[in-house]
Amino acid sequence: MTLQQQIRANRLRTVYVVLGFAALVAVFAAASAVFVGRSGAIGLLAFGLAYGIFAWWNAGRLIGSLTHASPLQKSDDPELYRLIENVSIAAGLPATPPIYLVDDPAPNAFAAGSRPSSIYVGVTSGLRKLMPTRELEAVLAHEISHIRNKDVRLMTLAAVLVGLIAMISDFAFRMAFFGGRGSRDRNPVQLIAAIVALVLAPIAAVMLQMALSRRREFLADASAAAILNDPEAMALALRRLQLDTSEVAYADRATAHLFIESPTRAVKGPGAFLSGLFQTHPPLEERIKALEEAGGFRLDALPATS
Amino acid sequence: MTWIWIVVAIVVVLLLVGIYLFNRIVRLRNEVNTGWSNIDVQLKRRNDLIPNLVEAVKGYAAHERGVFEEVTNARAAMANASSPAAAGAADSLLGQALGRLFAVAEAYPDLKASTNFLQLQSDLTDTEDKISAARRYYNATVLAYNNAIQTFPSLLFAGVFGFHPREFFAADQDDRAPVAVSFQS
Numbered sequence: 001m002t003l004q005q006q007i008r009a010n011r012l013r014t015v016y017v018v019l020g021f022a023a024l025v026a027v028f029a030a031a032s033a034v035f036v037g038r039s040g041a042i043g044l045l046a047f048g049l050a051y052g053i054f055a056w057w058n059a060g061r062l063i064g065s066l067t068h069a070s071p072l073q074k075s076d077d078p079e080l081y082r083l084i085e086n087v088s089i090a091a092g093l094p095a096t097p098p099i100y101l102v103d104d105p106a107p108n109a110f111a112a113g114s115r116p117s118s119i120y121v122g123v124t125s126g127l128r129k130l131m132p133t134r135e136l137e138a139v140l141a142h143e144i145s146h147i148r149n150k151d152v153r154l155m156t157l158a159a160v161l162v163g164l165i166a167m168i169s170d171f172a173f174r175m176a177f178f179g180g181r182g183s184r185d186r187n188p189v190q191l192i193a194a195i196v197a198l199v200l201a202p203i204a205a206v207m208l209q210m211a212l213s214r215r216r217e218f219l220a221d222a223s224a225a226a227i228l229n230d231p232e233a234m235a236l237a238l239r240r241l242q243l244d245t246s247e248v249a250y251a252d253r254a255t256a257h258l259f260i261e262s263p264t265r266a267v268k269g270p271g272a273f274l275s276g277l278f279q280t281h282p283p284l285e286e287r288i289k290a291l292e293e294a295g296g297f298r299l300d301a302l303p304a305t306s
Numbered sequence: 307m308t309w310i311w312i313v314v315a316i317v318v319v320l321l322l323v324g325i326y327l328f329n330r331i332v333r334l335r336n337e338v339n340t341g342w343s344n345i346d347v348q349l350k351r352r353n354d355l356i357p358n359l360v361e362a363v364k365g366y367a368a369h370e371r372g373v374f375e376e377v378t379n380a381r382a383a384m385a386n387a388s389s390p391a392a393a394g395a396a397d398s399l400l401g402q403a404l405g406r407l408f409a410v411a412e413a414y415p416d417l418k419a420s421t422n423f424l425q426l427q428s429d430l431t432d433t434e435d436k437i438s439a440a441r442r443y444y445n446a447t448v449l450a451y452n453n454a455i456q457t458f459p460s461l462l463f464a465g466v467f468g469f470h471p472r473e474f475f476a477a478d479q480d481d482r483a484p485v486a487v488s489f490q491s
Contacts, residue, residue, distance in 0.1 A: 082432055086435050092337070
């Protein structure tokens with residue numbers, strides 16, 4: 001798997017996700033025509049498409065507000081900006097993306113945005129405080145690699161579109177099984193809700209699965225190591241993330257896959273019941289091992305816990 | 307008759323492969339050019355900083371003429387360097403000259419405390435870091451391009467179309483050696 005192949009695969013998958021979403025909206029609208037009539041169905045269709053376009057255009061901002069990230073000026077933290085400028089130059093990006101700060105003590109980072117001009121890198125204040133310069137640079141290089149490999153566009157799109165589907169199916173699921181008072185006499189609405197949930201859930205899962213190739217994280221780690229010429233820095237950064245067990249407050253099913261490491265241990269919120277179906281990130285231990293093999297070094301073994 | 311069609315098919319396939327390889331090399335060459343212009347931007351920025359830095363030091367240590375001359379000459383050599391290899395050589399000379407300039411500055415506490423000097427010093431460090439970042443990218447693009455035109459079958463026609471190997475921008479002694487990183491699975 002070379003970088004070019006990954007970039008091409010990402011382009012193709014982006015098209016699939018968009019087409020999949022469009023098809024889903026159309027099917028949903030057609031199915032609902034039975035209940036809300038033709039004009040209602042057209043309205044639903046229009047709403048779905050409008051939401052899609054809106055989401056595509058504002059994906060970066062939507063994720064910014066989901067994760068409570070706010071723009072960081074260069075004058076606020078010139079050192080951090082210098083690091084990301086250097087990393088962007090070394091990666092050959094035409095421009096340096098801006099940094100957004102998430103006020104959260106858990107160390108983590110992500111990249112989001114659908115258009116080149118709206119892409120940014122989000123960093124938690126915990127990461128900024130915890131990481132020494134060398135490892136911070138490696139984390140930024142990992143995020144910049146996601147941007148260069150065109151992962152970010154696909155992952156952002158998946159977060160926004162699939163997030164909506166997961167939300168609807170989750171809502172339907174709850175309505176179906178926890179809606180009525182007595183469990184015996186289910187009304188037709190609950191039955192329909194159950195069907196919707198059962199149909200939507202696997203589709204959402206497949207779409208997310210496509211976006212969440214575990215290979216992508218390995219590739220971004222490897223790219224970051226190549227950009228900095230320093231695989232050990234990336235491995236050390238991952239080890240530090242591994243040792244920290246705090247969780248990011250504003251991260252859920254829809255945004256979890258954007259982060260450098262899984263931001264939550266147990267996924268809460270919309271789509272929770274899907275969370276068992278797939279893992280957003282390969283285990284950190286595996287990622288560290290891949291870097292150790294590539295760079296020909298060994299980190300100190302983990303101190304025994306428990 | 308059939309052998310004519312076979313020949314035609316072979317020619318068409320060869321032509322398609324040739325077009326693919328040609329386009330790939332052009333793309334790689336464009337990346338090398340972008341990589342070099344990234345370095346050039348940072349080298350120009352540093353060349354613009356140096357006169358200010360020399361002036362700032364002169365204000366406190368006007369009699370240290372030898373160092374100023376050395377820095378000015380090295381800067382001129384850097385500005386006139388025509389190839390990446392020459393620029394790399396001029397770059398290491400300039401680095402040494404700047405090192406001496408800062409050694410001189412060490413002896414003047416007032417100078418070291420002046421905000422102007424501190425600002426220039428931090429700008430210069432920043433630019434040096436960016437040069438080395440841009441160098442990593444450029445050298446990686448040169449490696450990819452040179453590999454593409456020097457391997458079979460591209461090497462058969464690369465020379466004919468005017469694709470020639472490009473020079474690396476020499477790395478400093480203290481730079482980390484390149485590591486090969488392969489992608490798992």
